Amino acid sequence: MTSCAALFISAPSSGSGKTCVTAAIARSHARRGKRVRVFKTGPDFLDPSILERASGHPVYQLDLFMGGFQHCQALLAEAAREADLILVEGVMGLFDGAPSSADLAAAFGLPVVCVIDASAMAQTFAALATGLARFRPELHHCGVIANRVGSAAHGRMVGEGLPDELPLIAALPREPKLILPERHLGLVQALEQPALDAQLEAWADAWEAGLRPGLAFKPLHFEDMAEPPPPRQLAGRRIAIARDAAFGFIYPANVDLLRTQGAELAFFSPLRHEALPDCDAVWLPGGYPELHADTLGAHPTLATALADHVGADKPLLAECGGMLALLDELTDAAGDTHRMAGLLPGRAHVQHRLAALGLQAITWPEGPLRGHSYHYSTLQTPLAPVARATNPNGGKTAEALYQQGSLRASYVHHYFPSNPEAIATFFKG
Known part of the structure; x- marks a missing residue:
């Protein structure tokens, strides 16, 4: 067994800010000398290009349909052997699709934190967060992140009513300059964003400023395994x-x-x-x-x-x-x-x-x-x-x-x- 801290970052829906928050956490840790490995749930090319720039390492897919359980397990085990922190960004909403983000988190026992767009709500935030946490009891929710809050007072307000076992981990501000550009297939590719590194630094700053005291990334145990190497059938090609x-x-x-x-x-x-x-x-x-x-x-x-x-x-x-x-x-x-x-x-x-x-x-x-x-x-x-x-x-x-x-x-x-x-x-x- 190999131990490594890990966190699964999901949301109630697409557009909640999962990629930005995942990138913020990755850049925050990477710039402090931590070895961060990031994965993306399901098929996606655009979010991983942003997350690769944030973490400094290639971002692989974890997909129980395309790759299967053992393939995903081997990728996680390899990352755990060389990383201080593993981050997995979900796809769509936590329970959307088959297989869903929830299915992947449950398969590997990954602790879940949901990013919720708080821009148009107050105390209802706690009801939504609590409902997400209780919908599938086998999932371990370690907290919730409020995104796009309007003020410090708004950040405190959305945390009201959260149960003790579901703390507000961070409240991040609504800042137009932090919005990543999009086009018809999703986020604009990292290589087409000349200001991306400055934006990632701003996201990391926002994460560190909005982080509540007491967050601790608990280590998980990953089974040591590797997929057998395929025959070298393309040698010389x-x-x-x-x-x-x-x-x-x-x-x-x-x-x-x-x-x-x-x-x-x-x-x-x-x-x-x-x-x-x-x-x-x-x-x-x-x-x-x-x-x-x-x-x-x-x-x-x-x-x-x-x-x-x-x-x-x-x-x-x-x-x-x-x-x-x-x-x-x-x-x-x-x-x-x-x-x-x-x-x-x-x-x-x-x-x-x-x-x-x-x-x-x-x-x-x-x-x-x-x-x-x-x-x-x-x-x-x-x-x-x-x-x-x-x-x-x-x-x-x-x-x-x-x-x-x-x-x-x-x-x-x-x-x-x-x-x-x-x-x-x-x-x-």
Whole structure:
């Protein structure tokens, strides 16, 4: 057993300020020399980019559907061996979804603290906090955080009526300068926020100023375990991975798996017009090609290089935004149409309303994989799907998998550790 202090940060709903509070705690401890490891519950690329900057370390997903219990357990155990504090940010509201944040906290005995937006309430705060704490008695709630309070008096008021076993841990002010910018998929990526570090410092200051006396992070015992390393089936293979503001949706666990399987990874930036590296396979992850379509279209060599790559029957995986970048045309939310790489027949249109959201289970020709879908665009293509995903919660999102030669594309963001053998087989070609 390995001991490490840990805290699960949730809320009654999205938009309550979980990411900002988690980032504030992480930065507060990190700048005092503490080793902090942060996790994000469920599929997400944007919140982790903020939390990575706050803690100084990559942020991994804990998802009981995509990765499974043992995978999550191994990630927590590894973090506990090297950290002074583990923080886990929840997803949506505490009890929302299946599996929910509550399911994850219960599975690993993580103490829960809920962040509640107190801006439009007073004594009702205690009723809401108490209800959250008592809804599932097996969860251990160690306190509550009031966010966006209007004054010191308001902060004291929201704490009235809280039971002794559910103390008010902190009251954080309502400050417009502390609000993180958002766009249609969520928070703006960390690499696109030049003032982010100053904002994180301000959040850490607010946390320390609003912290009530007596908070103690109690150590938890994590079972020492590690997942057996997969066979090095990709030894000698070089995989090129696009990575920049247009292609930034990359799970750290996916990168780790490819390296553990023996692959050499070559990252490149299409936005900086870097050439496609010499490689045996290519991965174009999701991101925001619609925000950078003109720059991508002006790349002098990429479309031809990718066409030659596929023409040589080398594997190319394109996920969500990566897939959009390979189409004939992409129409952005403003109605402007852009020529794309032209490797995948069809066109897409970015709309102002959500088009798809949900966990996904899909069977590749190499075997079953898990992942998720979240996008605002719609796709028209003459290609017939070679497979179609299902949603474990019965939702309507059921993404198609397209194959054209060695090119494979889907809206699904695949979680590679859900089937390492299938991933290795595909990238081997």
